[in-house]
Amino acid sequence: MVSYYRAGADFKKAKIVVMGVPDESRSHASRRGTETAPDTIRAASNDSEFFVRDGVVIPTVPMRGTLDGKKVHDAGNVQRDGVYEKAREIVKAGKIPITMGGDHSITADLLKAAGNGKKVSLLYFDAHPDFVSSVRDYYGSVLTDSARYVNYKKSMLVGTRAAEPEEIRNARKAGLAMVTPIDITELGVHKVASMIRRKVAGSRVYISIDLDCVDPAFAPGVSVPSPGGVTIADLLYLLTSTISRCDVAGLDIVELTPDYDTNGMTANLAARILTECMACLKT
Structure with a gap:
């Protein structure tokens, strides 16, 4: 699957490099199929985020930020064991990696590359904390596996609502802040956005988006x-208001399961999230 991003700029000229990881080998989920997600997101992006008229490719205008002057290159798909090296190549070239999973375990390798030897702040949009420590090297132990690469005290879990007791204990012990969907409703999305910006202020920030952070009414294909998840509008506001004001080290979007989607609504959401995030990146 070739995306319109690939036609946008070659690797050397691009400031943003997209890659896919068609792998779910470290997932324990009974709902399978995330290995097909990268190409599904590309297809959804081509269909819903671009128009073609008279042979001219026309991107949709994002709600925030701009795509004007954003040089984006799609580097294609990467094998699971090559994720760290490819991400490291992108980071060392001074570009921002945007990765489409696959299962969430890829984030541990991406965080290792993104910091380039230094710890980063992490915004983890997920229904689950993925902070299991009794089992390692799978999609539920991402934060444990990433301990050497993340400054937990400058990080935040957003949209959390399906945590194991072990994960809550680990998050509290690490000093990792957590915002649930009820918190967003109670405090208001503007206050939560301010909380996020204060938390990550002065640091490089990596953003990881598990599509199950969104309520399954809007994102069934996960x-x-x-x-009880986050609404689409609240998610997009939290992402764009943060990205437009901070130094982003990288971003990923994971856990799309196309076989369980309804009329492509979750795939189209993933494509829209990428558009809005790219538009707000400082490049």
Whole structure:
């Protein structure tokens, strides 16, 4: 699958490099199919984020930020064991990696590359904390596996609502802040956005988006759906208001399960999230 991003700029000229990881080998989910997600997101992006008229490719205008002058290159798909090296190549070239999973375990390798030897702040949009420590090297132990690369005290879990007791204990011990969907409703999305910006202020920030952070009413095509999630508008506001004001080290979007999607609505959401995030990146 070739995306319109690939036609946008070659690797050397690009400031943003997109890659896919068609792999779910470290997932324990009963709902399978995230290995097909990268090309599904590309297809959704081509269909919903671009128009073609008279042979001219026309991107849709994002709600925030701009795509004007944004040089984006799609580097294609990468094998699971090559994620760290490819991400490291992108980071060392001074570009921002945007990765489409696959299962969430890829984030541990991406965080290792993104910091380039230094710890980064992490904004982890997920229904689950993925902070299991009794089992390692799978999609539920991402934060444990990434301990050497993340400054937990400058990081935040957003949209959390389906945590194991072990994960809550680990998050508290690490000093990792957590915002649930009920918190967003109670405090208001503007206050939560301010909380996020204060938390990551002065640091390089990596953003990881598990699509199950969104309520399954709006995003049914995910590996482990959990009721009571974040609304689409709130998610996009939190992402764009943060990205436009901070130094982003990288971004990923994971856990799309196309076989469980409804009329492509989750794939189209993933494509829209990427558009809005790219538009707000400082390049």
